[in-house]
Amino acid sequence: MLWSQTFIPTLKETPADAEIVSHQLLLRAGLVRKLTGGLYTFLPLGLKVLRKIEQIIREEMNRAGGIEVLMPALQPIDIWQQSGRYETASGVLFKVRDSARKDWVLGPTHEEVITSLAANELNSYRQLPKNFYQIQTKFRDEIRPRFGLMRAKEFLMKDAYSFDATDAGAMTSYHKMYDAYTRIFARCGLQAFPVEADTGVIGGNYSHEFMVPAETGENDVVYCESGKYAANIEKAVSRGPAESTPSESTGAAPEKFATPGVVTIEALSAAPYGVSARHQIKTLVFIADSKPILVLIRGDDSLNEAKLMAKTGAVQVRQATADEIVDLLGARPGSLGAVASTLKTPTVPVYADEALRGARGMTTGANEDGFHLRQVEVDRDLKVGAWYDLRTVKVGEACVETGQPLKIRRAIEVGHVFKLGTKYSEKLNATFLSEDGSRHPAVMGCYGIGVTRTLQAVIEQCNDKDGIRWPVSVAPFTVCITPLTVTPESQPMTLARELLAKLAEAGIEAILDDRDERPGVKFKDSELVGFPLRVNLGEKSLAKGEIELKPRGGTMRMVPIADAAAEVIAWVRAESARLQG
RNA sequence: CGGGACGUAGCUCAGCCCGGUAGAGCACUUGGUUUGGGACCAAGACGUCGCAGGUUCAAAUCCUGUCGUCCCGACCA
Numbered sequence: 142m143l144w145s146q147t148f149i150p151t152l153k154e155t156p157a158d159a160e161i162v163s164h165q166l167l168l169r170a171g172l173v174r175k176l177t178g179g180l181y182t183f184l185p186l187g188l189k190v191l192r193k194i195e196q197i198i199r200e201e202m203n204r205a206g207g208i209e210v211l212m213p214a215l216q217p218i219d220i221w222q223q224s225g226r227y228e229t230a231s232g233v234l235f236k237v238r239d240s241a242r243k244d245w246v247l248g249p250t251h252e253e254v255i256t257s258l259a260a261n262e263l264n265s266y267r268q269l270p271k272n273f274y275q276i277q278t279k280f281r282d283e284i285r286p287r288f289g290l291m292r293a294k295e296f297l298m299k300d301a302y303s304f305d306a307t308d309a310g311a312m313t314s315y316h317k318m319y320d321a322y323t324r325i326f327a328r329c330g331l332q333a334f335p336v337e338a339d340t341g342v343i344g345g346n347y348s349h350e351f352m353v354p355a356e357t358g359e360n361d362v363v364y365c366e367s368g369k370y371a372a373n374i375e376k377a378v379s380r381g382p383a384e385s386t387p388s389e390s391t392g393a394a395p396e397k398f399a400t401p402g403v404v405t406i407e408a409l410s411a412a413p414y415g416v417s418a419r420h421q422i423k424t425l426v427f428i429a430d431s432k433p434i435l436v437l438i439r440g441d442d443s444l445n446e447a448k449l450m451a452k453t454g455a456v457q458v459r460q461a462t463a464d465e466i467v468d469l470l471g472a473r474p475g476s477l478g479a480v481a482s483t484l485k486t487p488t489v490p491v492y493a494d495e496a497l498r499g500a501r502g503m504t505t506g507a508n509e510d511g512f513h514l515r516q517v518e519v520d521r522d523l524k525v526g527a528w529y530d531l532r533t534v535k536v537g538e539a540c541v542e543t544g545q546p547l548k549i550r551r552a553i554e555v556g557h558v559f560k561l562g563t564k565y566s567e568k569l570n571a572t573f574l575s576e577d578g579s580r581h582p583a584v585m586g587c588y589g590i591g592v593t594r595t596l597q598a599v600i601e602q603c604n605d606k607d608g609i610r611w612p613v614s615v616a617p618f619t620v621c622i623t624p625l626t627v628t629p630e631s632q633p634m635t636l637a638r639e640l641l642a643k644l645a646e647a648g649i650e651a652i653l654d655d656r657d658e659r660p661g662v663k664f665k666d667s668e669l670v671g672f673p674l675r676v677n678l679g680e681k682s683l684a685k686g687e688i689e690l691k692p693r694g695g696t697m698r699m700v701p702i703a704d705a706a707a708e709v710i711a712w713v714r715a716e717s718a719r720l721q722g
Numbered sequence: 723c724g725g726g727a728c729g730u731a732g733c734u735c736a737g738c739c740c741g742g743u744a745g746a747g748c749a750c751u752u753g754g755u756u757u758g759g760g761a762c763c764a765a766g767a768c769g770u771c772g773c774a775g776g777u778u779c780a781a782a783u784c785c786u787g788u789c790g791u792c793c794c795g796a797c798c799a
Binding site: 159252557668 | 723728733734735748749756757758759760761790791792793795796797798799
C-alpha cells in the first residue's frame, strides 16, 4: 500500500473534545472521525485494525467450537416482550417505527433472537451442545456516550450464545469461552484479566468480566495481590469491615435525644454528639420494583446497589424521593431509622447488611425530624426481614481467599462471559427432547466482546508520548517503509518498492510512505500512527550499503541492503510469535 | 436527569469582563528557497462569531431562550 493512495489524516494538535489519551490518539492518528456524540466513522487505518481484531476473534471462536452466524440488527418487539426485557432494558433500547406505524427495536444484544432460532431448530439432545456467534453492530441508547469508542451509541460486538443439555455441559461451554477470551486478548497484545462479575439485567448466576487495567476505565476492580481473588466492585466481597461492629450493651431501651439540624453521618460524629460513624445505622429508602424497602448499612459503609439488586432479585431499583420518604416514615432524610416502634408503616420490608448483625449501642434516626435514638440494639429493637452482604468493599479489607489486604484499581471491561441458565430458553420455549423423551429448556450461556472498545483499549494500553505503539498482531500495517527521497527512479524509492513486494510475498503488510514530505514529518507521522517497524531508506545510509530498521519505541539497527527483506521478515515473525500465546 | 465548562476559519485558540468594521498559529492555494526529526520567505483564499429572539444609534461582546459538544454524577447488558 502506498501512503499517498490511502487516507490517513493525522493531526498535529490534540482535538479539544477528546479527554483521554486513547481517544485523542484515535483522532490524531487518523483512525476515526466523529459524526456526532457516540457515532464514529472508521477511516482506512482504523478499519484495518478493526478487521485484524475481528480475525483474531474469529480464529479463536472457531477453535473453541463456535459457529458463526449473522442475526438481524432490526428486531420485532414481541420477542422482547416475551423475554420481559422490553420493560427492564427499555432504558437502552432504540425503538423505531415503520411506515405501517409498527414498532421495532434496534438490537442492543441478541439473546432473544438466538433463543428464537434455537426454539425452532434445536429439538434434540443429539444437536447439543451448540455455540453460535456473530460479529455485528449493536445499538444502545447510552445516557452518556463518552471517551470515543469506549461507550458509544453504535458499536461493534462479538456475541456468542451456547446451548447445552445439562448444567455441567453449560459449565464446559462457559470455560471454553473463558479460555478463548484469555487467548484472544493475549493475541491482541492486551493485558486483560478475568474478574468475578455481577450479572445485572442480563440475568444468570455466574459471570466473569475481562478487564484491562487503566486509570480511565469505568470499572473498579477489587483484587488480591496473590492473584487468588479479583472481582468487580459491584460483586466483590471481603472478610468484612476493618473495624468491628459495636456489640457492648449500653442500656435497657433506645433513648431519644434531640439533634436539631443534624442530617448527616459526619454531623452526628462531630461535637457535641461524638457518635462515630461505626456506631451509626444508615437507613436508606429505595423503591424496588415499585415497592418501598428500607436498607440498613453501618454508618461508615456505603451501599452497593448492584448487590442490593442481585440479593433482593429486584429488577428496577431507585432511591425514594424526599416526598415518598416523608409519606413512608414521617420524617425527612437525615432523621430516618428502622427501629420497629418508630415505624409508621411496620410492614415495609427491612434489609440489613451483615456487618450490622448483633450490633448494640448503635445510634439511628428516630423518624422524627431533629431527633435520633441511641442505645439501639439491632436484635432487640429492629425487625430485619433479611440479612445480606450489601456493603461496598473498601481498600485494605481482608481478602476472603488469603486474608491479605485487598487493593482496588480502575479498569476497562472488554469482555464478559455469563452462565445464563434457562432464563431465556424457558421464556422463549427453547426446549429439546432428551434421551428418555422428556422435554427440557436448554441451558444457556452468553459471551460478549466489545470489538471497537477492545481496539481503543489497546491504544489506551499501548502508547507513549509520540503516539500509538501497536502490537504487530493488530497494527494497521506491520511495517512502514520510509524512503527519504521519493523521486520515482531514485535509489531509495526503487529499493522501497522492491522491499514492499518482497514483504507482500512473505505475507507481511507494509505501507510505503511515498509522500514528498521532509523526513521529520514522515518520522513523526509513522510514530503517531504507531507502525511496529519502520524501515528508513536514506541516501546517507544507502551510500554505506545499509538500510535502517527502527522498531517503534526501540533502537535503530543498520542492516546490509541485501539482507533487508530477510531481516524485516525475521523481526516480524519473532514479534508475532511473542503474541501467539 | 442534576452539577460544571465550552461553542469564533478545516484544527488549536485569542478577542467578550469594559459594545464601535473579525484576529493569531497550524493546515490549505501559488511562487521561490530548502530537504535525516512536524522548514523558511512572499503572496493568497478561507467566517451568516452554533441558532433564535431581545436591549442598543451600534452586539462575537450585554440579556433571554434554544441546540450541540465535553467533563463529573445519576444511569448503564
